[in-house]
Amino acid sequence: xxxxxxRALITTQLGRIAPDIPIESIxxxxxxxxEFDIDSMDFLTLITALGKELSLPMPEADYDxxxxxxxLLTYLQTNTN
Amino acid sequence: xxxxxxxxRSRTQLAANMPDYAATYGSFSWNTAHAMLDGMPDGHLNIAxxxxxxxxxxxxxxxxxxxxxxxxxARTDYTYAELSRLTNQFANVLRARQFKKGDKVYALLGxxxxxxxxxxxxxxAGCVFCPLFSAFGPEPIQARMEIGGANALLTSTRLYERxxxxxxxxxxxxxxxxxxxxxxxxxxxxxPLLETASDQFxxxxxxxxxxxxLHFTSGTTGKPKGVVHxxxxxxxxxxxxxxxxxxxxxxxxxxxxDPGWVTGTSYGIIAPLTNRxxxxxxxxxxxxxxxxxxxxxxxxxxxxxxxxxxxxxxxAGAEAIGARSFPNLRFMASVGEPLNPEAVVWGNDTFGxxxxxxxxxxxxxxxxxxxYAAMDVKPGSMGKPLPxxxxxxxxxxxxxxxxxxxxxxxxxxxxxxxxxxxxRGYLNEQARYDKCFKGGWYLSGDLAMxxxxxxxxFVGRADDLIKSAGHLIGPFEVESALMEHKAVAEVxxxxxxxxxxxxxxxxxxxxxxxxxxxxxxxxxLLGHARKRLGPAxxxxxxxxxxxxxxxxSGKIMRRLLKAREMGLPEGDISTLESDES
Numbered sequence: 001x002x003x004x005x006x007r008a009l010i011t012t013q014l015g016r017i018a019p020d021i022p023i024e025s026i027x028x029x030x031x032x033x034x035e036f037d038i039d040s041m042d043f044l045t046l047i048t049a050l051g052k053e054l055s056l057p058m059p060e061a062d063y064d065x066x067x068x069x070x071x072l073l074t075y076l077q078t079n080t081n
Numbered sequence: 082x083x084x085x086x087x088x089x090r091s092r093t094q095l096a097a098n099m100p101d102y103a104a105t106y107g108s109f110s111w112n113t114a115h116a117m118l119d120g121m122p123d124g125h126l127n128i129a130x131x132x133x134x135x136x137x138x139x140x141x142x143x144x145x146x147x148x149x150x151x152x153x154x155a156r157t158d159y160t161y162a163e164l165s166r167l168t169n170q171f172a173n174v175l176r177a178r179q180f181k182k183g184d185k186v187y188a189l190l191g192x193x194x195x196x197x198x199x200x201x202x203x204x205x206a207g208c209v210f211c212p213l214f215s216a217f218g219p220e221p222i223q224a225r226m227e228i229g230g231a232n233a234l235l236t237s238t239r240l241y242e243r244x245x246x247x248x249x250x251x252x253x254x255x256x257x258x259x260x261x262x263x264x265x266x267x268x269x270x271x272x273p274l275l276e277t278a279s280d281q282f283x284x285x286x287x288x289x290x291x292x293x294x295l296h297f298t299s300g301t302t303g304k305p306k307g308v309v310h311x312x313x314x315x316x317x318x319x320x321x322x323x324x325x326x327x328x329x330x331x332x333x334x335x336x337x338x339d340p341g342w343v344t345g346t347s348y349g350i351i352a353p354l355t356n357r358x359x360x361x362x363x364x365x366x367x368x369x370x371x372x373x374x375x376x377x378x379x380x381x382x383x384x385x386x387x388x389x390x391x392x393x394x395x396x397a398g399a400e401a402i403g404a405r406s407f408p409n410l411r412f413m414a415s416v417g418e419p420l421n422p423e424a425v426v427w428g429n430d431t432f433g434x435x436x437x438x439x440x441x442x443x444x445x446x447x448x449x450x451x452x453y454a455a456m457d458v459k460p461g462s463m464g465k466p467l468p469x470x471x472x473x474x475x476x477x478x479x480x481x482x483x484x485x486x487x488x489x490x491x492x493x494x495x496x497x498x499x500x501x502x503x504x505r506g507y508l509n510e511q512a513r514y515d516k517c518f519k520g521g522w523y524l525s526g527d528l529a530m531x532x533x534x535x536x537x538x539f540v541g542r543a544d545d546l547i548k549s550a551g552h553l554i555g556p557f558e559v560e561s562a563l564m565e566h567k568a569v570a571e572v573x574x575x576x577x578x579x580x581x582x583x584x585x586x587x588x589x590x591x592x593x594x595x596x597x598x599x600x601x602x603x604x605x606l607l608g609h610a611r612k613r614l615g616p617a618x619x620x621x622x623x624x625x626x627x628x629x630x631x632x633x634s635g636k637i638m639r640r641l642l643k644a645r646e647m648g649l650p651e652g653d654i655s656t657l658e659s660d661e662s
Contacts, residue, residue, distance in 0.1 A: 019604040019608035039366075041621065
């Protein structure tokens, strides 16, 4: 998967959980949960969906590497390549 | 209920604040508990005085009262003396801006130091503090501010712009909005006001029955209820912190709850300070590595958390702990919804002690039934009533309330009224308040059982309220928001079992003619609900139905939707008039 594909996938999955937040309006370096107004449960749903789409185990212990949109993107890029 | 009892070692029992539950239960009096506080002249009582001033007067001003951990991980310590000065400054700001005794000061803020300073400063000034959860959307915020008649609001510029600016015009009593991070259009920058205010303030001598706190809770039908608590509640906060949570002066104590909910105020601000602990406040949301780091690095002694978080930790497994150890961790407790026995046992296997589940409600103001440090734990049970609390299982038929004394008889969990932190009313709703009391009991709305040993076991809610991630959600509030969408003809909202959150909110929607179910419409409805309600209240799932099951009088049968979704027997459907298809 290309980096562009991964970005699109995250955007799609976030759009399913927080459809009210336009992706252009967020700060990709800030706390993802604040930016998308999602709670811990939504975050879990997001990670589960991404893990399933990418067939990638995303252990709970790694969640602190996924705090912002950019962190999440980097994590997925690093671990899928 | 088949899990093995977790017995406590005699060393643990002897070291506990309450080594012998039965003896303490027998001899306890609320008057004695009251006498352990300082009080103010002529029988006056103020929560903030007991939380801060008396410790400073007793020479403990240099002890750290609050260690605040920012999202970045940076730590800031506030001693009792500093907290005294800062809360004095906040009280002086309120005075200077003409806020008077009894005025309602709301907070809509993440876990930042200003929230804690404002809570205690508000109480010092004799005003009423009302915390709102920052993950609420504009509609829950508006309803709660209207009902309570908010006079002042403390928030951030971001939360104000996102959630309050649009509803400000509908809040005529809201005189001032303070923002903690500069000012935006319509708000006052708090920082310069605080900095120039005097740090001397004479705490207002409140009567024990003066209103101190306003917490909101959801109702099955209609608007949320404003639960009124008075300064007298501090007697229960202090005693239950000591007896149910085993807090000791000098302890490092961490309550993970947000002050937007009652736990985060009673046990996230008041009880830890009256018991002179050092409380940890973490600005960030749940994160496994971060949490284990805090427990270990901060050498936490007493940890009060919630089932959803415990289940997430459990899912990650003990390996997530890595090389960390928790030699200082003495007591772990859980509240919010019943903690499943597996999680209690997992705590025991992983930390060498069980999570101690306890039970209480916004209305009770403090812990009512608990598992104690010195008492054996039956995994899955909420424990036994606090000293000073008489609890029973009752059957209510009409106006008659009968206590069921046979072991494991199922009925409504009820308490004998009169404990200090009992609610004094639902704001402006006397009839709803009166309905909670019958036959000399406070009726909790929870169904439970008591076993032959006196342990209580939670069964379920007696009504349609939903408990998701420890938060009580009223289906009516969610349904009302969805009904505002142009495509929606009718809607029913229920809670479905979820292994992590306990329950999740699911909405069933029937569309108006001319609208067709589609994934796009589903997302549009979800976004609509989130914008109005915020992530804490909005449904996590939405399903379309041709029609919803209703009674002859037109009442939607949520119970039937739930039974069908879960594959359970449909029960009595004699009142069913129109069905789903």
